Amino acid sequence: MSEDFKDSKAIQAQSSETISSGAGSSSPDLDYVRPAEVGDQDLYHGHSFITKWVFCQDAKVIGVQYFCLATFTGIIGLILSWLMRLQLGYPEAAGFMTAEHYYQFVTMHGMIMVVYFLTALFLGGFGNYLIPLMVGARDMVFPYLNMVSFWMFFVAVGVLLASFFVPGGPTGSGWTLYPPQAILEGTPGSGMGIILMCVSLILFVAGFTMGGLNYLITVLQARTRGMTLMRMPLTVWGIFTATVLAMLAFPALLVGSLMMMLDKLLGTSFFMPTILKAGEVLEYGGGSPILFQHLFWFFGHPEVYIVALPAFGIISDLISVHSRKNIFGYRMMVWAIVIIGALSFFVWAHHMYVSGMNPWFGFFFATTTLIIAVPTAMKVYNWILTLWRGNIRMNTVMLWCLGFIVTFVNGGITGIFLGNVSVDVPLSDTYFVIAHFHMVMGIAPLMVIMGAVYHWFPLVTGKFLSEKLGKWHFWLTFLGAYSIYFPMHYLGFIGVPRRYFEMYDSPYMTSAVGMNEFISTAAFIVGAAQFILIYNIIKSLKIGKAAGKNPWQANSLEWLTPTVPPEHGNWGDRLPVVHRWAYDYSVPGAKEDFITQTTPPSEVTDSKVEKT
Amino acid sequence: MHAGIIFFLVILGSVLFHIFTPWYWTDIASNWGSMDDTITLTFWIGGGVFVAVCLFMVYCVFKFSYKEGRKAEYKPEDKKLERILTWATTLGVAALLAPGLIVWNQYVNVPKNALEIDVMAWQWGWQYRLPGEDGKLGTTKIVNINDNNPFGINLEDSNGKDDVMIQSDVINLKNNRPVKILLRSVDVLHNWYVPQFRAKMDAVPGVVTYYWFEPNKVGKYEVLCAEYCGVGHYAMRGGVIVQSEQDYENWLQGQQTFSELIVKQKKIELNETKLVKK
Amino acid sequence: MDETNKKEQTTTHKIGIYLWIWGLLFVLSFFSYMVDWYQFQGLLRWSLILIFMFLKAGLIMAFFMHLFWERYALVNVLLWPMTAIACFIFLMVAEFKYTLFTRLFYFFVGG
Amino acid sequence: MSDPKIEGYEFKPGFSGMAADTASDQTMFKGVHWGKAMMWIFLLSDTFIFSCFLISYMKGRGSTPVEWPNPSEVFGLHVFGVDVPLLLIAIMTFVLITSSGTMALAVKYGYEKNRKMCGWLILATAIGGLTFVGMQAFEWSKLIHEGVRPWENPFGAPQFGSFFFMITGFHGTHVSIGVIFLFIYAYKTFAGHYDEQKRGWFTSIRGDYVEIEILGLYWHFVDLVWVFIFAFFYLW
Numbered sequence A: 001m002s003e004d005f006k007d008s009k010a011i012q013a014q015s016s017e018t019i020s021s022g023a024g025s026s027s028p029d030l031d032y033v034r035p036a037e038v039g040d041q042d043l044y045h046g047h048s049f050i051t052k053w054v055f056c057q058d059a060k061v062i063g064v065q066y067f068c069l070a071t072f073t074g075i076i077g078l079i080l081s082w083l084m085r086l087q088l089g090y091p092e093a094a095g096f097m098t099a100e101h102y103y104q105f106v107t108m109h110g111m112i113m114v115v116y117f118l119t120a121l122f123l124g125g126f127g128n129y130l131i132p133l134m135v136g137a138r139d140m141v142f143p144y145l146n147m148v149s150f151w152m153f154f155v156a157v158g159v160l161l162a163s164f165f166v167p168g169g170p171t172g173s174g175w176t177l178y179p180p181q182a183i184l185e186g187t188p189g190s191g192m193g194i195i196l197m198c199v200s201l202i203l204f205v206a207g208f209t210m211g212g213l214n215y216l217i218t219v220l221q222a223r224t225r226g227m228t229l230m231r232m233p234l235t236v237w238g239i240f241t242a243t244v245l246a247m248l249a250f251p252a253l254l255v256g257s258l259m260m261m262l263d264k265l266l267g268t269s270f271f272m273p274t275i276l277k278a279g280e281v282l283e284y285g286g287g288s289p290i291l292f293q294h295l296f297w298f299f300g301h302p303e304v305y306i307v308a309l310p311a312f313g314i315i316s317d318l319i320s321v322h323s324r325k326n327i328f329g330y331r332m333m334v335w336a337i338v339i340i341g342a343l344s345f346f347v348w349a350h351h352m353y354v355s356g357m358n359p360w361f362g363f364f365f366a367t368t369t370l371i372i373a374v375p376t377a378m379k380v381y382n383w384i385l386t387l388w389r390g391n392i393r394m395n396t397v398m399l400w401c402l403g404f405i406v407t408f409v410n411g412g413i414t415g416i417f418l419g420n421v422s423v424d425v426p427l428s429d430t431y432f433v434i435a436h437f438h439m440v441m442g443i444a445p446l447m448v449i450m451g452a453v454y455h456w457f458p459l460v461t462g463k464f465l466s467e468k469l470g471k472w473h474f475w476l477t478f479l480g481a482y483s484i485y486f487p488m489h490y491l492g493f494i495g496v497p498r499r500y501f502e503m504y505d506s507p508y509m510t511s512a513v514g515m516n517e518f519i520s521t522a523a524f525i526v527g528a529a530q531f532i533l534i535y536n537i538i539k540s541l542k543i544g545k546a547a548g549k550n551p552w553q554a555n556s557l558e559w560l561t562p563t564v565p566p567e568h569g570n571w572g573d574r575l576p577v578v579h580r581w582a583y584d585y586s587v588p589g590a591k592e593d594f595i596t597q598t599t600p601p602s603e604v605t606d607s608k609v610e611k612t
Numbered sequence B: 001m002h003a004g005i006i007f008f009l010v011i012l013g014s015v016l017f018h019i020f021t022p023w024y025w026t027d028i029a030s031n032w033g034s035m036d037d038t039i040t041l042t043f044w045i046g047g048g049v050f051v052a053v054c055l056f057m058v059y060c061v062f063k064f065s066y067k068e069g070r071k072a073e074y075k076p077e078d079k080k081l082e083r084i085l086t087w088a089t090t091l092g093v094a095a096l097l098a099p100g101l102i103v104w105n106q107y108v109n110v111p112k113n114a115l116e117i118d119v120m121a122w123q124w125g126w127q128y129r130l131p132g133e134d135g136k137l138g139t140t141k142i143v144n145i146n147d148n149n150p151f152g153i154n155l156e157d158s159n160g161k162d163d164v165m166i167q168s169d170v171i172n173l174k175n176n177r178p179v180k181i182l183l184r185s186v187d188v189l190h191n192w193y194v195p196q197f198r199a200k201m202d203a204v205p206g207v208v209t210y211y212w213f214e215p216n217k218v219g220k221y222e223v224l225c226a227e228y229c230g231v232g233h234y235a236m237r238g239g240v241i242v243q244s245e246q247d248y249e250n251w252l253q254g255q256q257t258f259s260e261l262i263v264k265q266k267k268i269e270l271n272e273t274k275l276v277k278k
Numbered sequence C: 001m002d003e004t005n006k007k008e009q010t011t012t013h014k015i016g017i018y019l020w021i022w023g024l025l026f027v028l029s030f031f032s033y034m035v036d037w038y039q040f041q042g043l044l045r046w047s048l049i050l051i052f053m054f055l056k057a058g059l060i061m062a063f064f065m066h067l068f069w070e071r072y073a074l075v076n077v078l079l080w081p082m083t084a085i086a087c088f089i090f091l092m093v094a095e096f097k098y099t100l101f102t103r104l105f106y107f108f109v110g111g
Numbered sequence D: 001m002s003d004p005k006i007e008g009y010e011f012k013p014g015f016s017g018m019a020a021d022t023a024s025d026q027t028m029f030k031g032v033h034w035g036k037a038m039m040w041i042f043l044l045s046d047t048f049i050f051s052c053f054l055i056s057y058m059k060g061r062g063s064t065p066v067e068w069p070n071p072s073e074v075f076g077l078h079v080f081g082v083d084v085p086l087l088l089i090a091i092m093t094f095v096l097i098t099s100s101g102t103m104a105l106a107v108k109y110g111y112e113k114n115r116k117m118c119g120w121l122i123l124a125t126a127i128g129g130l131t132f133v134g135m136q137a138f139e140w141s142k143l144i145h146e147g148v149r150p151w152e153n154p155f156g157a158p159q160f161g162s163f164f165f166m167i168t169g170f171h172g173t174h175v176s177i178g179v180i181f182l183f184i185y186a187y188k189t190f191a192g193h194y195d196e197q198k199r200g201w202f203t204s205i206r207g208d209y210v211e212i213e214i215l216g217l218y219w220h221f222v223d224l225v226w227v228f229i230f231a232f233f234y235l236w
Helices: A008-016 A049-054 A059-089 A099-135 A143-165 A192-221 A234-265 A289-322 A330-346 A361-387 A396-419 A421-427 A431-461 A467-494 A510-543 B002-020 B033-063 B079-108 B245-253 B258-277 C015-037 C042-064 C072-079 C082-109 D014-023 D034-063 D087-111 D115-145 D158-190 D210-235
Strands: B115-122 B125-130 B164-166 B170-174 B179-185 B190-193 B209-213 B219-225 B237-243 D077-079 D082-084
Touching (some): A059 A510, A099 A143, A099 A431, A234 A330, A289 A330, A289 A396, A289 C082, A330 A361, A396 B033, A421 B079, B002 B033, B164 B258, B179 B190, B237 B245, C015 C042, C042 D210, C072 D014, C072 D034, D034 D158
Parallel strands (some): B170 B237
Antiparallel strands (some): B115 B125, B179 B209, B190 B219
């Protein structure tokens, strides 16, 4: 055991240094950063294959593990969406599919994409990889717990996928799992399916809590010298705030799942009123289905921002780096993230305007919901104002960013329709809702994920991804996805309700058959286009162009590690010392168009730096 | 450059699609034109913002694409601009919110002269009950439901005796008379939704929910279930016939009340017992 | 993880303060039990229960969990999220009243 | 605890101190151990779990038209020919508060590096917790004996049984986990793991008396939750 920690003594030396590393600089006072409060973290260095790559305590490896597993579940979700679109667009070709299958696919697609794909990918994947690097820590504060977190997620995914193979199949109650139908006959998978879903969610929440504590404490307590909260890259802010939301919102999901499981297994009546089923009164009584909806959306709405806020953060960094310009209004951006996060706990019932809850809630929730629109709009303005008078590199990463802006603004605007209580009434439960949330929390975050992959791939592997393939990937995805979801809003205007297996006999629906065929075709193409990325990754790993250090000329700490890709412990002998924010691009008077966060002021005395 | 052009075409295409779309809302057949108006208002303001933001983005792509040696502007913050934008957005949002709240206020306050209709949902179908001459619906309980009492009316409640029972999935409504839809469900969540009326609300087992509208166009409409309720969800349809006062009265005459139903059932039972005795 | 803090050894509090709080907690628990013993009803009962509850919770958090001596940064981070809970409670009170009303009205009272 | 001294950093009191701490580099909670900060955030998350349980209970109890049983009678005990309301619950409350007090002292002696005293106090806490769990088991069996089940309840609303078993069960699970850890920590204290900074079995983190405080936070939280359950479930 002792040799696993052999580096720790050498590293500890640095904590006793008092003056910054700017040795030999003319004015040490200018570069003064106060000494480290806490001694260096001693890390467990694995030696065997298992401790290095399987049960690994290195946050970067855990991040990649999260990324791969989330992507794997995401591909399953993608295939399910294909099957759904096949049924909706070309029902005659989907003869093998029954309504039961369809609803199971709908449910699993939704749950996988929201929780097991997007949440796990952003927080588990990007969070683990980027937080320690960006705040200048050696690792997450509790590497062991972090490892357990991933393996809990692994088990949760296993349980979720196991539900495909139990009698009755996976649950088909819609991703919202509304009782009573979720646990009653008449809904597919109302037996084992729903139980495994609840178990899987509880495991996910437990696992995520372990990871989430790590992310929070790393950001709050383990930043490097000079790294104040207001110098952190927005990526960290986004992931950090999303994690706070997750820590406070997942409890409601956990409680809801647990109570529903008790309703199913023990016959309690938390959510179950008296029910007449097939002429018989069931042994339930007195419960309230709306209570579950409140619990679910008390989790569910923050969940939307758990997905959106990391995307906001990452996109800010990508836009800034690739337009060679500081993010416009950094402080406003930070406050917007924090305010959106805080407000997201006060808006949940805007998903329930027509749920039969107390009708007076409509006033409260419409108001709070539209208040959130203000900080969100400010973020959009700041992104496009960052482009203004920038020096925009039109590479693949930037294309994804631009695609994000278009889809996010589109989805954000339709969100104002749905958040505004009486405007929501005709549109809720129609395809308009589907189009809205796919645009705003499906496609838009996906654009960010893709942009982030193209951006940070050189960091993780030391190789560039192919630009040519990347552009194909982008245009197919963006144009395809836009032509799926933009026309879909109009299905909602017609009044086509969601979660319909088929409805071609309805008079106004027949007019939309052509549109459905078009949407399905686009969906097949977009789905297939994602495999370009996988091909690109495999190809670039083999014969990609070597990236070298800091290939994008970025400022933030993750590019400034002594080795690329960074090793376990990230920083070699000496932790970096931070002197400025992460956005000093194109500073007047500076030699280059970027000044890294570790550059001491004495080295760039000529430049007119405004914010530090 | 190409990217900018394609993005521009996407924006242009979106606008053109909206103008020329053959798919738009069905002709309204109720008083909720105000909902359509709020949607239109949101469309103008929201759509304007969307187009403006995206065009600004496209302009930036054209104007500020990478040139070797050019330096981007360095301007971390612009307090004044940010303040202007915040206030403008707040104003815009308030302009959207206010009419929304006003319409919602109308939506939750039912007019006094509204005719109450009890819509009972089950997996997967509808049936309806109208108050009789006393204008009051009788209280119900799910445990009371049986073949003789399809709505589960409490027998001791005198209000329920004259209730008109329509054991069909089609309901007739009087034109230009507000109706208060009282929704209840015997099993899972449902939602009684007619796209032409715009309004909707979930039927939740264990409670009674409501909404109201005033049909104002004679015709026949399809009722859809708009809240997922199990495998039969997509097939859970019903119908509404909006007709003139005269036609409505004629139709109403032909319907059975609860006491009539009980009497009829009793006769049948008597006959059966007689048959058995014989 | 080994945080060799350069700070000096933390000073601990006098034992008296713990014993005091301990005693107070016993007394408050006894009082809240007495609320039930004497079968106070209505508003008096509720307010007494809540007062004793919050006093006990406050004492435990402030002294046993040392929150009284912690810096405001930590205290505020812990207490502000409670507004979300407060909002949830407040709205659920309105909700259960509404649910109960529709149940009584449509299933029992009528009219 | 009281403000630590940090080289190059000046502590300010109150809200200006909060602003300064938040704006400073490296740490936001000055002088707070990572593990302690983590336990606090975990407890915050756990608070939301219990809040959701109690809010569900409030909603369930409030919206049922069936009469709610009078807890004072249901949980009463018949001792020496007298009906004493809530007797068992009162004793349980006192036991838990007692164990909370011993835990607080254990933390104090832990920081004073008083190994023996600390160990004995942790052991006392563990035994207190065990007593609590035992009494809860007795209470459960008594109610089950009287016919209360998660799905039904002879005294009134069936939700009474559901919420009772779920909430006290969840709290009891917390207590049981706490008891297990208390015994482990008592062993580790007596064995001197914290004095010699022995690495943890799984986590390989160096031992430190701050771990006692972290466990103490958890234990006090369990007590705190009981205060709320006592008020809302038994007294209300």
